[in-house]
Every structure is written in C-alpha cells, then in structure tokens.
Amino acid sequence: MNEPNAPLAASRRKAILRALASAGSVRITALTDQLGVTAVTLRRDLKLMEAEGLLLRVHGGAVPPEGGIVADAVERRTTISTVGVLVPSLSYYWPGVVRGIEERASSNGARVLVRGTSYELQDERPVLQRMVEREGADAFIVAPNTDTPHAGDVVEWLHDTGLPFVLAERDATMPVDSTPAESVTTDHALGAAMAAHHLAELGHRRLSLITTQDSPTSRKIISGWRPGCASVNVTATEHVVADHRTPEFGTSAARILDRLKDEGVTGVLIHPDAVALAIVDLALARGLSIPGDLSVIAYDDEIARLGSPALTAVHPPRFELGRTAYDLLLGRLADPDRAAHRVLLSPSLNVRASAAAPGTPS
Numbered sequence: 001m002n003e004p005n006a007p008l009a010a011s012r013r014k015a016i017l018r019a020l021a022s023a024g025s026v027r028i029t030a031l032t033d034q035l036g037v038t039a040v041t042l043r044r045d046l047k048l049m050e051a052e053g054l055l056l057r058v059h060g061g062a063v064p065p066e067g068g069i070v071a072d073a074v075e076r077r078t079t080i081s082t083v084g085v086l087v088p089s090l091s092y093y094w095p096g097v098v099r100g101i102e103e104r105a106s107s108n109g110a111r112v113l114v115r116g117t118s119y120e121l122q123d124e125r126p127v128l129q130r131m132v133e134r135e136g137a138d139a140f141i142v143a144p145n146t147d148t149p150h151a152g153d154v155v156e157w158l159h160d161t162g163l164p165f166v167l168a169e170r171d172a173t174m175p176v177d178s179t180p181a182e183s184v185t186t187d188h189a190l191g192a193a194m195a196a197h198h199l200a201e202l203g204h205r206r207l208s209l210i211t212t213q214d215s216p217t218s219r220k221i222i223s224g225w226r227p228g229c230a231s232v233n234v235t236a237t238e239h240v241v242a243d244h245r246t247p248e249f250g251t252s253a254a255r256i257l258d259r260l261k262d263e264g265v266t267g268v269l270i271h272p273d274a275v276a277l278a279i280v281d282l283a284l285a286r287g288l289s290i291p292g293d294l295s296v297i298a299y300d301d302e303i304a305r306l307g308s309p310a311l312t313a314v315h316p317p318r319f320e321l322g323r324t325a326y327d328l329l330l331g332r333l334a335d336p337d338r339a340a341h342r343v344l345l346s347p348s349l350n351v352r353a354s355a356a357a358p359g360t361p362s
Contacts, residue, residue, distance in 0.1 A: 012037065012045055013054075020055060020064055027061040028162045039160040059138075059336065060162030078333050080110045080164075083326065084137030086124060087168070088145070090116035092272075092302060093318065097168060100322020101141055108330070113137055123150040125157045132161065139333075140165035141325045146172070146216055155181055164332040166325045170216060171342070182332060184324045184343040188217055188299075189224025191314040191347040195269040195297045196228035196236070198312070198349055203357045204267035204295060208237045208260055212244065212275045221271055221299060237263060244278040253282050260294070266358045269314075271299035277307045280354070295355040309353035316347045 012035055019026045019034075028042050035042070046062050049055050055062040083105055087094040098114055105112045113135050115127055124144055131137040142165060144154045155172045158165045159181070167183040174181065192209070199207055209225045211218040222238060229236035239259065242252035257279070260268065270276035276298035280290055288294055290309060297312045298304040304313035324343055331341065 009045065012042075013049060016045065016049065016062070017054065020062065025058075025061060025063045029060070029160065031061075032160070039162070057336065059164060059333065080105070080108065080139045080329060080333070082111045082113055082135060082137045083139045083141060083329065084128065084131040084135070085112060085114045086117060086127060086131075086140070086142045086144070087114070088117055088143055090114070093300060093316075094143070096302075096318030097143075097322040097325075100319040100324075101326050102322075103319075104323050104326035108326075117145070122148050124154050125150070128154070128157065132163075137163075139163055139329050141168055141322075141329070142166075143168045143170055144172075146170055147214075164329045166328045166332075168321060168325050180340045180342055182328050182340050182342070184321055184328060184345065186316040186321060187344050187346050188220035188316070189227075191299065191316065191349075192221045192224035192269060193228025193231065194347065194349050195299070195314055196225065196234065197232055198351070199267035199269075199295060199297065199355065200229075200232035200234050202267070202295065202355060204234065206235045206263060206265045207267045207269070208239060208263065208265045210239050210241055210256060210268055210270045210275070210279065212241050212272065218271055221269075225269070237265065241275060241279070244275050249278065250282070253279050257283060257286065257288075266293070267295040267297075267355065269297045269299060273298045273300045273302050273304045273311070273313065276304065276311055276313075280307060280309075280311070289361075291354050291356040292358075292360050295358070297349075297355055301350055305350075305352065307354065312352045312355040313350050314347050315350050317345050321345055 015035060016026060028039050031042050032039055046055065046057050050057050053065055056065050085098060085101055102112050113131055117124055117127065140158060140163060142158065144151060155174065159174055167181050169185050171183055171185060172181045173179060196207060207229055225238065226236050239256045241256055242248040270279060276296060280296055283290060283294055290296060297314065299314045301313035301315035304311035328341055
C-alpha cells in the first residue's frame with residue numbers, strides 16, 4: 001500500500017516510544033489510525049525495534065522490554081481467554097467441529113463463543129468485531145465465506161487485529177503480501193478418490209459424482225473425483241442436482257437418474273448426505289435396487305447411517321479438525337514468529353450396506 005502522507009520510520013519510532021512511555025503498552029489497531037500506516041508497516045517497525053531491545057512484541061501490539069517501566073505488569077500472552085468461532089451453520093457439519101474446539105478449550109480453561117452465519121452473508125467483519133468488543137474474544141477459529149467480494153477483507157481484518165486466528169476448512173493468503181493464513185482443512189479431494197477406489201474394487205466401471213451446490217467442499221471433492229477415477233481406470237461423470245429442499249429437486253433428481261441409466265452408471269458418490277438419502281428414496285420408489293442396481297456412497301457422514309439401507313460414507317474428521325485448530329492457536333501464541341502451519345487431515349470411509357458389487361441382491 002502506498003502511504004505518501006505517512007510519517008517516516010524515524011518519526012514513527014519516536015511516536016511508538018512516546019505511546020509506550022505514556023500508556024505502558026501500544027496496540028497496532030490504535031497506531032494504524034494514529035499514524036496513518038498499515039498494520040503490515042507497523043508490524044515491521046515493531047519487529048525491528050524489538051531486535052534493538054526497545055520493546056517487547058505481544059499479540060496485537062507491544063510493551064516495554066524486560067526491565068522497562070511496566071515490564072512486570074504485562075507479560076507475553078500464552079493463553080486464550082475467549083476463542084471466537086464463526087462457522088456457516090450450527091445445524092449441519094460444523095457442530096462436530098465446534099465440539100472438538102470445545103474439548104480443547106475446556107481443558108485449557110478457555111471460553112468458546114460461537115456464531116453461525118450463512119453462505120449468503122456478504123461481510124462477516126461486523127460479527128467478528130462485536131465478538132472482540134462486546135465479548136472479549138482474544139483468538140479466532142473462522143470458516144469465512146470465500147465466494148464474496150469481502151473474502152479478502154475478512155482475512156485482512158483478522159490479520160490486522162494482531163490476534164491469533166486459524167481458518168477451518170478454508171485456505172487463504174494475506175491480501176498484502178500473499179503469505180498463507182494458518183489453517184486446518186480436510187483433504188476432500190482424497191475423500192473423493194477413496195470413494196472411487198472403493199467402488200472400483202467392488203467391480204464398478206462407470207461412476208458418477210452428484211453434488212448439489214458450488215461450495216468450498218464440493219469444489220475440492222470435484223477436484224479429486226476424475227483423477228481418482230482415472231487412477232483405477234474407470235469412466236467418470238459429474239452431475240449437479242437441485243437443492244433437496246426446493247420444489248425443483250424431484251424433477252432434477254429424476255432427470256439425473258435417467259441420465260445415469262443411459263450412461264450405464266452403477267456406482268455414485270453424492271454430496272451431501274441429505275441429498276444422497278433423498279436420491280436413494282427416489283431410486284427405490286422407481287423400483288431400483290440399492291445396491292443391486294446402483295451403489296451409493298454419501299459424502300459428509302452426518303446422517304448417512306440413518307438411511308435404509310444405511311449408506312456407506314466418506315467421513316471427514318470434524319471433531320479432530322476442531323481440536324487441531326485450537327492447538328494451532330496455542331502454537332501461534334507460544335511462537336508468534338513461526339512459519340504458518342497449514343494442516344491437512346485425511347478423511348476415512350465408513351463401509352455400510354449401500355455399496356456392493358454390481359447386481360448384488362438387496
């Protein structure tokens with residue numbers, strides 16, 4: 001960012017030292033307004049001043065060095081008081097992630113503050129801001145909507161708070177310098193390949209992937225589907241079905257079942273669970289046998305086991321993802337200057353009754 005009217009480095013250093021002497025600490029968010037420079041510039045200033053022994057950096061700002069006037073009053077923070085958690089849904093997929101966060105937070109004496117947004121929300125920054133100002137959140141685990149014009153602004157806002165944060169099931173880089181944000185994600189591409197391999201091992205040679213929406217998860221599943229099918233030498237297609245909660249679903253799903261028959265498809269992977277269960281019901285109503293005529297694997301494994309038949313499903317490690325996200329926060333507090341960690345967790349496959357060799361009697 002060009003800062004033509006910003007004070008020169010020497011002037012900034014003097015201003016920072018005056019603020020330290022006056023208040024006993026400084027915050028980056030306050031200095032950006034006071035000095036008219038970006039948080040990135042201030043972090044660079046503080047890092048250089050710390051190297052010279054002029055101050056001690058802490059999350060969000062700086063305090064005097066050891067032996068300074070107020071050094072005994074402020075210590076480098078190594079614990080979390082309140083972790084703010086922002087996820088797209090509190091009713092599907094994400095409750096498992098939140099439980100993992102809660103387990104780790106409870107064992108570390110921290111409070112968990114949860115907010116659910118939606119994939120339609122345009123800007124999550126006001127929600128995050130309230131969590132800091134009204135609830136005292138001093139760390140974040142966030143799954144922002146990556147498809148809005150504000151996506152980069154949200155990540156930059158998190159970065160500029162100076163508070164530790166981890167992205168859950170999301171990848172992003174900082175808008176200013178393209179450094180990666182700390183994150184923990186599931187290898188959904190691998191999950192798709194695992195499903196393809198399982199169906200191929202059962203003897204299926206023509207497979208199809210059915211998804212209901214363009215989401216961060218579905219895009220990763222799609223990215224692994226064709227390579228996974230190619231690696232076991234099977235024919236693969238993809239179809240998009242209308243949302244199962246809309247009136248258009250029945251017509252859309254029926255059309256896809258017709259196309260699967262025309263394509264000679266005998267095995268499918270369907271994301272998410274609710275759509276897989278709905279398509280199975282429609283197939284059974286048409287007189288198809290599951291798994292005799294069509295083997296089905298669901299993706300998410302939230303409610304797949306409740307189907308009739310119970311659905312084989314790819315299971316993302318939601319609980320472990322939440323635990324890992326919290327551990328990343330603690331690691332960042334312990335070593336603020338470490339390289340960003342981007343953890344990739346592997347899903348598993350829960351085999352049930354909905355997938356079998358072609359022609360298996362139901």
